[in-house]
Amino acid sequence: MPPSEPTHKLTNHQTADLLRRGMNVKVRPIDALLGRLSTPDGWTWLESLVRDEFTDEQMAIVYEGGDRSSSSEHRLIEIKEIAKTNVAEASTEEKALVAMAVYSLTVASGLVHHGQLYSSRPALEWYELFADLAGVASPHWREMLFTAAEIAMLRSKA
Amino acid sequence: MQRKPQRDIFPTTDRSWIAAQLDQGPSGLSETNHHVMSVYADPLKAYYNGSSFHGLGDADELVAGFFADRLGRPDYLDKWQSSGRKLRHWLIVGFRYFLLEQRAVRQMPLEADLAHASGTDDDSEATIITGAADADAEDPEHAFHREVARSLVRKAIAMTEERCLADDLAVHWRTWVRHVVDGCTYPELSKELGHGEVRLKVMARTVGSRFQLTIRELLAWPGALPDQLNQEIQELISTMAKE
Structure with a gap:
């Protein structure tokens, strides 16, 4: 089937289907973060605030997963726990959103670099979250999030 | 004691593309006007072609005239934003009012609501009751x-x-x-x-x-x-x- 020119005439059925995709049937905690990150300065905003709460070394571990050693994995889990605590105890919503971003990135890193899902939430939820976060992420983080989404989706089917 | 996150930074309302543009000043207003014209011109023509106003003139010219008149007012979209109404409702009411004005200017047969057309301010516009201008308005x-x-x-x-x-x-x-x-x-x-x-x-x-x-x-x-x-x-x- 040849590719369509999508802005050409859409049928009523297609239009209704596409409109339906605009419905937001569930409001997740992550949606506020996604909304903020989808603004033009979204990721710049995040990176500048992350520096207030986490060191460059910690974020490098989140990005690279450290090495394959158990101590690296342990440090990654420590960062995840700090972020998780900050989500609950942050003094402002802005700080809570930043912590939520770091928390999500550590879970993604755990999957990608250590093959572990550091969360009791279902893999399907993480697949959705990682795919959505990848859509608003900077190129630096995007590939890791796509890979994490892929792994989470496969796990959800296992 | 555990502190609860403040809720004063990210409102729970959805972000409006137009509001974001208008916040940018003149360049944003120009972008918004272009957007409104590109999205709503065909729907307004569809309305005009099916309404009892049909015959007032060329649809393209009337819709262009409507946009030139209303969007040419620097506060037209600000008033829409203040109204709390959906843009599609704001525009169709404004367009119907514009057509009534055109009908009056051209001294064509008047309908019951012509009296509303004597003013040109947006507040008067907003008072027009949807469906009152012509019997065929619903379709x-x-x-x-x-x-x-x-x-x-x-x-x-x-x-x-x-x-x-x-x-x-x-x-x-x-x-x-x-x-x-x-x-x-x-x-x-x-x-x-x-x-x-x-x-x-x-x-x-x-x-x-x-x-x-x-x-x-x-x-x-x-x-x-x-x-x-x-x-x-x-x-x-x-x-x-x-x-």
Whole structure:
């Protein structure tokens, strides 16, 4: 089937289907973060605030997963726990959103670099979250999030 | 004691693309005017062609005249924002009022509501009761809303594509549009695009989320809550079923 020119005439059925995709049937905690990150300065905003709460070394571990050693994995889990605590105890919503971003990135890193899902939430939820976060992420983080989404989706089917 | 996050930074209302543009000043106003004309011109023509106003003149010229007159007023969209109304309702009421004005100027036979046309301020405009101007108003107005739905979806598609390409997500975009618009299956797309099916599903979801955000931005009016936007989408969907 040849590719369509999508802005050409859409049928009523297609239009209704596409409109339906605009419905937001569930409001997740992550949606506020996604909304903020989808603004033009979204990721710049995040990176500048992350520096207030986490060191460059910690974020490098989140990005690279450290090495394959158990101590690296342990440090990654420590960062995840700090972020998780900050989500609950942050003094402002802005700080809570930043912590939520770091928390999500550590879970993604755990999957990608250590093959572990550091969360009791279902893999399907993480697949959705990682795919959505990848859509608003900077190129630096995007590939890791796509890979994490892929792994989470496969796990959800296992 | 555990401190609760403050709720004063991110309102729970949906972001409005127009409001964001208008916040940028003159360049944003120009961009917004262009947007309003490109999205709403065809729906207004559909209304005009089906209404009892038909015969006042060329549809293109009348719609262009309406935009020139109303959008030429620097505060026209500010007044819309203050009104708390949906833009499609604001525009159709304004357009009907404009047509009444044109009918009066051309000294054509008058209808019951002509008295409303003696003023030109937006407050008077807002007092016109929908459906009062002509007996055939229901059908052309329905055509207007249906065309608004189509036009907004087209615009959301175009904006999502533009944003994806700008962020180096061309393959993701293609995956989504081939799957959602063209109806291709993931196995078919896997052969076409050379990626595994799981990766393609992830890519499509990413674009789907962007499309969702975009169409909600386009539909949002100042202060719109998520449930109100869902309701607005549902109303637009219902217009597609009534043809």
